[in-house]
Amino acid sequence: MPTFLHAADLHIDSPLRGLESRFEGAQSAAFADLVRQATRRALTRLVDLAIERQVAFVVLAGDVVDGDATLHTALFLSQQFSRLRDAGIPVFAVLGNHDCAGLMPAHLAPMDGVHVFARDRAETLDCRGVALHGRSYPVWDLREDIAANYPQAVRGRLNVGVLHTALTGADEHDSYAPTTPQVLAAKGYGYWALGHIHKRADTLVVDGSRIVFPGNLQGRSIRETGPKGCVLVHYEGAAVTSVEFVPCDVVRWHLVEVDAAPTAEQTQALMAQQVLGDTAPDRQAGRACAVRVRVTGTHPDAAAWRGARGEWRENLAFRLHDSPDLVIEKLDLAVQDAQAADTAQLQGARALLQQAVAELALQPEELQTLFEPLQRQLKACGPGEAEWRRQFGDVVPLRGQPVDAPALLQRGLDAISARMGA
Ligand SMILES: [Mn+2]
Numbered sequence: 001m002p003t004f005l006h007a008a009d010l011h012i013d014s015p016l017r018g019l020e021s022r023f024e025g026a027q028s029a030a031f032a033d034l035v036r037q038a039t040r041r042a043l044t045r046l047v048d049l050a051i052e053r054q055v056a057f058v059v060l061a062g063d064v065v066d067g068d069a070t071l072h073t074a075l076f077l078s079q080q081f082s083r084l085r086d087a088g089i090p091v092f093a094v095l096g097n098h099d100c101a102g103l104m105p106a107h108l109a110p111m112d113g114v115h116v117f118a119r120d121r122a123e124t125l126d127c128r129g130v131a132l133h134g135r136s137y138p139v140w141d142l143r144e145d146i147a148a149n150y151p152q153a154v155r156g157r158l159n160v161g162v163l164h165t166a167l168t169g170a171d172e173h174d175s176y177a178p179t180t181p182q183v184l185a186a187k188g189y190g191y192w193a194l195g196h197i198h199k200r201a202d203t204l205v206v207d208g209s210r211i212v213f214p215g216n217l218q219g220r221s222i223r224e225t226g227p228k229g230c231v232l233v234h235y236e237g238a239a240v241t242s243v244e245f246v247p248c249d250v251v252r253w254h255l256v257e258v259d260a261a262p263t264a265e266q267t268q269a270l271m272a273q274q275v276l277g278d279t280a281p282d283r284q285a286g287r288a289c290a291v292r293v294r295v296t297g298t299h300p301d302a303a304a305w306r307g308a309r310g311e312w313r314e315n316l317a318f319r320l321h322d323s324p325d326l327v328i329e330k331l332d333l334a335v336q337d338a339q340a341a342d343t344a345q346l347q348g349a350r351a352l353l354q355q356a357v358a359e360l361a362l363q364p365e366e367l368q369t370l371f372e373p374l375q376r377q378l379k380a381c382g383p384g385e386a387e388w389r390r391q392f393g394d395v396v397p398l399r400g401q402p403v404d405a406p407a408l409l410q411r412g413l414d415a416i417s418a419r420m421g422a
Contacts, residue, residue: 001241004130005055007046007230007248008164008195009216011098012039013073014066016251017221018329019290028324034288035327038251039066040076042218045248046230047080051087053232057127058089061195061214062096062137062164064103074104078111085113090127093117095136096164096195097176117162122150130235133189134162137177147179153188158238161192167213170197172223185209190240191233198224203243210240218249222292222329225253251288253329254278260297260335264305267295268312272319279326288325294332302337309333346416353412 019035034041050058065073081091091114095102103116117123117134125132131154135146146163153159161184165177173196184192185206192211200215214231216224229247233240256274261267271293279289293316299305305312313331320326336344 001234001236002056002128003053003232003234004160005046005050005053005058005230006061006191006193006212006214006233007058007217008061008193008214009063009096009198010039010043010046010060011063011066011216011218011220012043012077013070014039014220016219016290019251019327031288031324031327035251035290038249039218039220041250042228042248043077043080045250046217047083049230049232049246049248050084050089054087055089055232056130057132058084058091059132059160059162059193060091060093061162061193062094063098063195063216064093064095065099067098068101069099069104071105071108074108077103081111081114089113090115092125092127092132092134092162093136094134094162094164094195095119097137097140097142097174100137100140100142122146124151124154130158130160132160132162133187137164141174142177143175144177145179145183146177147183147187150187153190156238158191158235158240159187159189161187161189163192164195166196167194167211170199173197181206181209181211184211190235190238193233200228200245210243212243214245218251219253222253222255222290225255227252249287251290252279252282254282254289254291255294256291257294257296260295260299260302264301264312267299267305268315268319271295271316275316275320275326275328276323283323283325288327290327290329292330292332293328295335298336298338300338302333302335305335306333350413350416353416 016035016038046058064077069077084091093103093114094117103114104111115125117125117136119136119138122133122135125134133150135150147161147165150161150163163177163179163184165179166173166175167178168180169175169178176196181204185208187209189209192209194211194213197213198216199213201213204211212231212233214229216228217230219225219228227245227247228249229245232244232246234242234244254275256271256278258267258271258274261270275291275293279291282289295305309331312333313328316328316331320328
């Protein structure tokens with residue numbers, strides 16, 4: 001069964017944000033080098049994969065390079081694309097907002113075996129019986145729906161649309177070349193190879209069209225945690241049969257949340273233990289990990305802990321020194337002073353109760369669902385469950401019991417007001 005490879009948002013030679021500046025002093029030089037090379041190594045893995053799986057062609061849906069390409073970047077890309085060319089695998093790319101100026105400086109000769117789609121119109125190309133439709137960005141801040149002007153599907157073939165788009169919009173991504181799944185599906189293509197949104201989305205199937213964001217190839221900051229890579233698209237005749245995600249990242253980002261333990265020493269031990277545990281599968285698979293540690297919960301010494309953040313960082317680095325494939329991007333001591341947390345929790349609980357009072361037309365079962373978050377908030381605050389039961393046990397109804405809602409709510413408000421006053 002033939003296969004093609006779809007990737008997007010490679011951002012070759014873009015730095016991994018929050019890491020490069022952290023390699024002074026004790027951090028390993030090998031890790032620093034890996035971080036600097038991460039986007040390149042991820043592309044090398046992609047090319048390895050394409051050759052190993054003997055794909056028919058490679059589709060790149062925009063933002064291959066991070067900005068105006070330098071000779072340095074162009075040389076690397078050219079080396080990798082030459083490997084594909086030598087294996088008989090052509091590359092088809094659209095230019096997106098980051099690389100709208102081109103994959104390489106304009107005064108260099110074009111790369112062999114790489115086709116960049118036209119900027120002025122949607123272009124249709126044939127590759128081994130597959131009809132590929134694509135258009136590059138003519139300007140970086142493209143706000144029009146260019147997909148609307150892509151041609152209708154060529155009958156009797158697999159049709160692949162290549163497009164750099166925000167689709168209907170996503171947090172943290174500018175709304176370039178906006179369009180809708182319905183506009184895409186109306187073209188009658190079997191597959192839409194999209195790029196721009198860095199978070200991999202589940203395959204959307206609309207009227208038989210598969211619409212896929214593979215996510216970016218290598219996470220570049222703590223906002224891009226988890227596996228990153230490309231997809232292999234298996235097809236038969238005019239139809240896609242399956243889509244397979246394959247990770248290509250060489251540094252993987254993790255957010256590790258740790259609950260404050262009774263003592264600083266215990267909390268620090270827990271931090272190291274959780275970091276090692278959470279990253280173990282990735283590290284065993286040969287991947288380096290960049291970790292942000294966030295300590296949450298409440299502790300009477302929270303302010304002192306935050307004041308000693310430098311020492312906490314050193315303590316953690318020392319505990320992890322046997323794992324050169326790990327780096328702590330940031331230690332976020334978000335642990336709260338018990339008193340402050342208590343007040344915030346109680347204010348939240350109070351707001352929920354007031355909402356309930358205002359909505360007394362609700363059925364008891366609906367009130368129950370309102371009480372669940374309240375119950376959690378009350379439990380999360382202050383002096384432990386026994387004390388919570390003593391103070392608030394009558395406020396929160398137990399599931400299945402009849403609820404005298406107005407009386408219950410009033411008692412809840414009174415109890416919380418009294419506690420906040422105290
Ligand atoms: Mn983009």
